[in-house]
Amino acid sequence: MQAILNASAAHDEFVKELLVSYGKIPVLVHELILVEVWKQKVFPVLCQLQDFNPKNTFHLYMVIHHEATIINLLETIMFHKDSCEAADDSVLDLVDYCHRKLTLMASKATREGVTTHDEHNLTGKAVVSSTEELQTQSAALEFEISLKAVSVLRYITDHTESISVINRMLCTHNMPCVLVQLIDCCPWSRCSKGEVEKYTNGRWQKIPVEDRLKMTKLDGQVWISLYNLLLKEDCQRKYDFNNFNKNQLLKLRGFLTEVLIDQLPNLVELQRYLAHLAVTDPAPPKKELVLEQIPEMWNHIVRENSGKWKAIAKYQVKETFNPSESDLRLQAQRLAQTYNLDVMESLLPEKPKCGSCGTEAAKRCSRCQGEWYCHRECQVKHWPKHKKACQLMTEATEKIQRELNN
Structure with missing residues (x-):
């Protein structure tokens, strides 16, 4: 909260400085992934336990909301290059995390969650149980978390010079094609009852006709990420412009209108690059022997607790979520x-x-x-x-x- 307040008021960001100085950014990334694994592996099991009917769901909600709290903090501090450098090897885990969130959002699964939550609020329909209400809130929160991951990924593409991170984004996850899909489906925009709505400042807002072509912050984050991944020299050497990737990237030409470029002039360089790509066939990347780092956090957490999820859920029901x-x-x-x-x-x-x-x-x-x-x-x-x-x-x-x- 203090970090966001300092950043929004353009004050000295001492929270960021402390996290960098004490090497705590990798700890934040580990906490983020730990809660993500808990929500995927333990929370569904916990909600299905017949003897779990908590009188108070406050502790559960705090755990569910913890992921959103951390990603908000990371979005604030990763804007700075020294934060990205201080994250060290955990940037690889953060890239994997962002990829999971972006692919989930591109599939529209998270938007369905937030839409269901909106409809429940409008109709005032009674929820059968407190755990079902928590599941609904968790699904709605997942959409907002995924939107924050878009910004975090953009800051990583801004600052990283690590060959392992670049290779992870381009070769392992094919991030340019994921971002093209986000531009194409635009999950933060929708039509509702004949009105265009965009997800801004934590809620869906109706957009007047005169503002419908105005670029949102999320649109800008995706375009800047694409600009970084396609136009940086190190990235161009690594990326495989095969027929599939090339055809996907050329879809962007239809979105690069004069109105869009007027709002983000740097995109004219991307437009020229795509025009050149349309008439050429770039050589495939050289096969080099690279000693590559790999992310460890997700695999380590899942491997250490494999087969124990139900036991963990039962233990937490007794010891943690029944205060x-x-x-x-x-x-x-x-x-x-x-x-x-x-x-x-x-x-x-x-x-x-x-x-x-x-x-x-x-x-x-x-x-x-x-x-x-x-x-x-x-x-x-x-x-x-x-x-x-x-x-x-x-x-x-x-x-x-x-x-x-x-």
């Missing part, structure tokens, strides 16, 4: 000390929403100051659900205040 009242109070106290609500609200891209009906809200719960409502009626209606969380937050806040006064 006592005292554990919940302690966690609430820690969160109240950690997060400054005023600072958090300044980072929100939109106005607060009513906790009951989801419309724009202007009034807070007077006790905990954490939930918003549009009218008194919504607050009364939502009180049975909000009561327990409100009590925990209020007690934690009062305890902290007493400690400060003493």
Whole structure:
């Protein structure tokens, strides 16, 4: 949160400097992949356990949201070259992670998740269980995580000079063709009831007719990534321009309109390069003996825990995701000390929403100051659900205040 605030306000990014100085960026990448593996291997098993019906899903939600928190932080700090260099060999694991997210997004699987979540919010349909609600939230969150991975990949293409990383992006994953597919299907844009909507600042927004050709930040990130991967000399020597790859890349010519190039003038060089590619057949890359590094984190985590996923899920149900009242109070106290609500609200891209009906809200719960409502009626209606969380937050806040006064 502090890193994003510093970057958005153009202040000294001391969080980034500390992470670089203490060599913690590889730790962040490992945590990111660890949560990704947990969500794929353990979370589905956990939700299917018949004896798992938690009274409180707060701890589960924190784990699910942890991946989004880390990728947000990495998006902020990887903008800088020294962060990319400090990531060292973990950049290879991060490239693999981004490839998994981008291919998932290109398949439109993540967009289906966020669409389902939107429809649930609009209809107000009751969810059968708390675990099903968490699965819906996790699917919706996956779309936003994939969008952040687009930006992280762009920063890697900006800064990396490692032969192993370049080889991984071009030869192993064929990233240019993946990015062409993203340009073609544009998963952050959709038509809904005759209106064009684009996913901006964490939500789908209707785009006026006069702004429909305006490039979004995500469009720009993909185009810059393609520019870096196709026009850098080291990349051109490595990439195999076979018939399939060449035909895929030439699809881009239809998207490189004058309106687009006016918004990102550097793309004129890419346009010229594609025009040249259309009438030539580049020589295949030389087969060289290269001592190549390979990513280890994903394979190591999966190999060490293979066949243990159900046992891990059962253990976590008993020891981690079934907290006592005292554990919940302690966690609430820690969160109240950690997060400054005023600072958090300044980072929100939109106005607060009513906790009951989801419309724009202007009034807070007077006790905990954490939930918003549009009218008194919504607050009364939502009180049975909000009561327990409100009590925990209020007690934690009062305890902290007493400690400060003493």
